Amino acid sequence: MHVAIVGSGPSGLYTADAIARLFPDAEIDIFDRLPTPYGLVRGGIAPDHQSTKAVVRAFERTLAREGTRFWGNVEIGRDLTYDELKAAYDLLIFSVGAEKDRALGIPGENFPEVYGAAAFVGWYNGHPLHHDLEPKLAGTALAVIGNGNVALDVVRVLAKTQAELGDSDICEHAARRIGAAQLTDLYLIGRRGPVEASFTPIELAELGELERCEIVVDPQAVAIDVGPEVPEKEVKVRQRNIEILRSFAARNGSAKAMRIHVLFNAAPVAILGDGSVTGLLLERTRVVDGRAELTGERFQLPVESVVAAIGYHTPALPGVPFDEKSGRFKNDDGLIEPGVYAAGWCKHGPRGVVGTNRTDAGILVKRIAEDLAAKPPAGGKPGAGAVTALLHERGVRVVDFAAWKRIDAAEIARATPPKPREKFVTSEALLAAAASESES
Ligand SMILES: Cc1cc2nc3c(=O)[nH]c(=O)nc-3n(C[C@H](O)[C@H](O)[C@H](O)COP(=O)(O)OP(=O)(O)OC[C@H]3O[C@@H](n4cnc5c(N)ncnc54)[C@H](O)[C@@H]3O)c2cc1C
Incomplete structure (x- = not known):
């Protein structure tokens, strides 16, 4: 089964983990518009709450799992469309958060x-x-x-x-x-x-x-x-x-x-x-x-x-059913349309802590499993192969997990202790750090 998850924040990564446990053969592709994973754990949680950010160690294991791939610097709605993802994947999950004030x-x-x-x-x-x-x-x-x-x-x-x-x-x-x-x-x-x-x-x-x-x-x-x-x-x-x-x-x-x-x-x-x-x-x-x-x-x-x-709302994404009033994707307990689901803040709005997304992901994936048992996917979808070709054509520089680890190492190396990291803050600097070792 080819699975695409859009958004590598807590809800996306907990959902990926739950899917991997239930469907060990699933090929899971996790997209994020940023060159970095972890959503609000990196970009929202307060910088002086380092112990809360320690959850990334578990997220890292999810991203490093065989059969799971990170596609950083790929924005759905800009670099790939909703229809292209639906054509490529058997199962599509949006976990894009609620990033607008x-x-x-x-x-x-x-x-x-x-x-x-x-x-x-x-x-x-x-x-x-x-x-x-x-x-x-x-x-x-x-x-x-x-x-x-x-x-x-x-x-x-x-x-x-x-x-x-x-x-x-x-x-x-x-x-x-x-x-x-x-x-x-x-x-x-x-x-x-x-x-x-x-x-x-x-x-x-x-x-x-x-x-x-x-x-x-x-x-x-x-x-x-x-x-x-x-x-x-x-x-x-x-x-x-x-x-x-x-x-x-x-x-x-x-x-x-x-x-x-x-x-x-x-x-x-x-x-x-x-x-x-x-x-x-x-x-x-x-x-x-x-x-x-x-x-x-x-x-x-x-x-x-x-x-x-x-408070926050989710930005609308071209083609994805959206509820203007609540400011999130239209969904029925996570189901957007057959084969397409929402998880986390874009599903239920901006509430709950990081751990809430874990519980929610477990419930959602159980529901997905029931839906799949009732109506198994037709199969035959190409998965990553199709999007690789599209992204190549469009000149998108994908940041994979190894490239993210290069960014991570470079940020840690340039910080003066006790500061744990000095982040790169522009896409250009992040992409340069992502490329650094591979080009040297
Ligand atoms: C300021 C702030 C502080 C917080 N502090 C705490 C705390 O101390 N402790 C705690 O437990 N919880 C905290 N939370 C709550 C916690 O961060 C959320 O519960 C959690 O991050 C929600 O997860 P999510 O995956 O739904 O969304 P997010 O974490 O927002 O992840 C969404 C991801 O989707 C990506 N994305 C968005 N659009 C696209 C697109 N079109 N294509 C590809 N990718 C896309 C984003 O780049 C992002 O990586 C805080 C929240 C905020 C806002």
């Missing part, structure tokens, strides 16, 4: 100092599409809109000292710019209350351990308990978040150089400015049935940059 939908969002989290995080993580974002980080105050872990990542990375980031793999250009910024006040803003925040406790608690940054929480804002409306399985996490926030609120304050102000029940109304950002207009909310209701009471924050971390 959701818009805030408020006036002022197009000011140059307003950044989506995908772009901002991609900038400090050296994503080739975002490495040159050069966020201004102007002035002394910046707002991060969002109440999830991505928002926490952004404020934490901005608040850390160069020494605290020393053993991270933050890109040099970003470390330099963050180090030179004069930021003193970071605002972490949620439309709803502390009970609704989707932080995880470990990440929230980290904010309390920053060397140069104090965390400011209004005790009134966290004098609230988790109510019966919270789903049973989430009660413990939400309670723990409230406890952590209360412990922050009880702090006496200190003379640290920076502050993170945690603001709840504040809906962004407009980004203020005249060509560039001068402030953020917010309206107080109250939570009714889990939803934020505006109260009419408005206030302003004097910020000079804004990062919006309010």
